[in-house]
Amino acid sequence: GQQVKQSSPSLTVQEGGISILNCDYENDMFDYFAWYKKYPDNSPTLLISVRSNVDKREDGRLTVFLNKSGKHFSLHITASQPEDTAVYLCAAGARNSGGSNYKLTFGKGTLLTVTP
Amino acid sequence: NAGVIQTPRHKVTGKGQEATLWCEPISGHSAVFWYRQTIVQGLEFLTYFRNQAPIDDSGMPKERFSAQMPNQSHSTLKIQSTQPQDSAVYLCASSLVQQDTQYFGPGTRLLVL
Numbered sequence: 509g510q511q512v513k514q515s516s517p518s519l520t521v522q523e524g525g526i527s528i529l530n531c532d533y534e535n536d537m538f539d540y541f542a543w544y545k546k547y548p549d550n551s552p553t554l555l556i557s558v559r560s561n562v563d564k565r566e567d568g569r570l571t572v573f574l575n576k577s578g579k580h581f582s583l584h585i586t587a588s589q590p591e592d593t594a595v596y597l598c599a600a601g602a603r604n605s606g607g608s609n610y611k612l613t614f615g616k617g618t619l620l621t622v623t624p
Numbered sequence: 625n626a627g628v629i630q631t632p633r634h635k636v637t638g639k640g641q642e643a644t645l646w647c648e649p650i651s652g653h654s655a656v657f658w659y660r661q662t663i664v665q666g667l668e669f670l671t672y673f674r675n676q677a678p679i680d681d682s683g684m685p686k687e688r689f690s691a692q693m694p695n696q697s698h699s700t701l702k703i704q705s706t707q708p709q710d711s712a713v714y715l716c717a718s719s720l721v722q723q724d725t726q727y728f729g730p731g732t733r734l735l736v737l
Binding site: 540542552557597601609611612614615617 | 655657659666667668669672674680682715719721722723724725726727728729730731
């Protein structure tokens, strides 16, 4: 089954509103959670991430919330802008056996459209 | 800094042919990852090198796929006897060892006819 799941393939928000993107995961071993942004025909770029010892992290208009007991994390984008329109991929990671880096498991993405 | 470089950007092969994809990580990055992206499966982990050593290839199909990192400046992903279901965008990412952020290259779009 899908270890990381984005249940909403698309989301439309009006300019100035709050965009809320959700992600659920299954693996208890995940201890790193990230959101990537992807434009068509471009590679994913990291927006924001947290480790499991943190349940919230803010960076400008972006906030990640982590609910470990519910195996759920979300990305909130305040004051959404048309240029925020893109595919947002959530990713979760567990340290590989070597212990140095995270092997990422991605959701299938949510297309966010911000309308003027 | 040129970022992660992947070549070729597009490759078309006939069924049964071999395809070799190249990745040059960001200078100084010792962790290199390969992922595959398809519409059906999304973005899937394939394999990972650290300091040129293979660490985790749990995502690699057991047959026909192999990856190497002969030196710190490039890695290759080789697909033998390509099949139409191998058609995908193959993404390489690099990271500093012990750092979380992975930087992705532009990908190689492989089409197997």
